[in-house]
Amino acid sequence: MGLEKEGSEAYEKIVRLKVVAEDGKNRETDMADDETTLRLIQSIPSPNAEPLKLWLASLGKERIDEINDPELGPKRTRALYKAKGYSDSWIEKRMRGIAIREELTDEWKNRGAQEHRDYEILTAEISKATFGVTPGEYKQLKGLKRENLRDHMDDFELIFNMLGERSTTEIHRNENSKGLPKLKDDARVGGDIAGGARKKLEEKLGRSVVSKENFKQLNEKAKKQNKIR
Numbered sequence: 001m002g003l004e005k006e007g008s009e010a011y012e013k014i015v016r017l018k019v020v021a022e023d024g025k026n027r028e029t030d031m032a033d034d035e036t037t038l039r040l041i042q043s044i045p046s047p048n049a050e051p052l053k054l055w056l057a058s059l060g061k062e063r064i065d066e067i068n069d070p071e072l073g074p075k076r077t078r079a080l081y082k083a084k085g086y087s088d089s090w091i092e093k094r095m096r097g098i099a100i101r102e103e104l105t106d107e108w109k110n111r112g113a114q115e116h117r118d119y120e121i122l123t124a125e126i127s128k129a130t131f132g133v134t135p136g137e138y139k140q141l142k143g144l145k146r147e148n149l150r151d152h153m154d155d156f157e158l159i160f161n162m163l164g165e166r167s168t169t170e171i172h173r174n175e176n177s178k179g180l181p182k183l184k185d186d187a188r189v190g191g192d193i194a195g196g197a198r199k200k201l202e203e204k205l206g207r208s209v210v211s212k213e214n215f216k217q218l219n220e221k222a223k224k225q226n227k228i229r
Helices: 002-012 034-043 047-067 072-084 087-109 117-130 135-143 154-177 181-207 215-228
Strands: 015-020 028-029
Touching: 034 047, 072 087, 087 117, 087 154, 117 135, 117 154, 117 181, 154 181
Parallel strands: none
Antiparallel strands: 015 028
């Protein structure tokens, strides 16, 4: 009865939107967010859904384990990146970047920014000042859609991204900033610091640090370099 009720509630959250079909015509299609989709899977009585239910249960157990032992989360993240083919040095930078990002968003939360909407605005300010493009424009440049942009950055991109976010965090603290307008100003200044360092390096290297390459391309380049060695 509980599963039937849960399934019924989930079905109520399904919406019908027009989506371009294979024949090129717009046709109404059932759409649901990730949470609703997972709830629907849990409510399906068919044995065919059992593998997915077991997978969801294992994910739930992993999450509980991470709550009981927070060190498991970073370890699991490192293992996932390693399995995808990332180098150890890249993984360490990425993990450090995650920690810096979490520190920054904690500051935003404590200083009056609204999660998601304001965070996107502030992140865009840092990105524009650091790299000259917003995260959305950066993803288009790299040919990405739903992928995480930072997972497709090379070493320099990660480093300057960290510098912009870490600088912004320290400026917030130093000036005890409050409210979105002031946080935006700080984000722009923090990004400018990283952007200035980026431009100096680009002058020295004679090329842009902002790369069109995504992880697949970067990984193929790394493999070729290893073969040459």
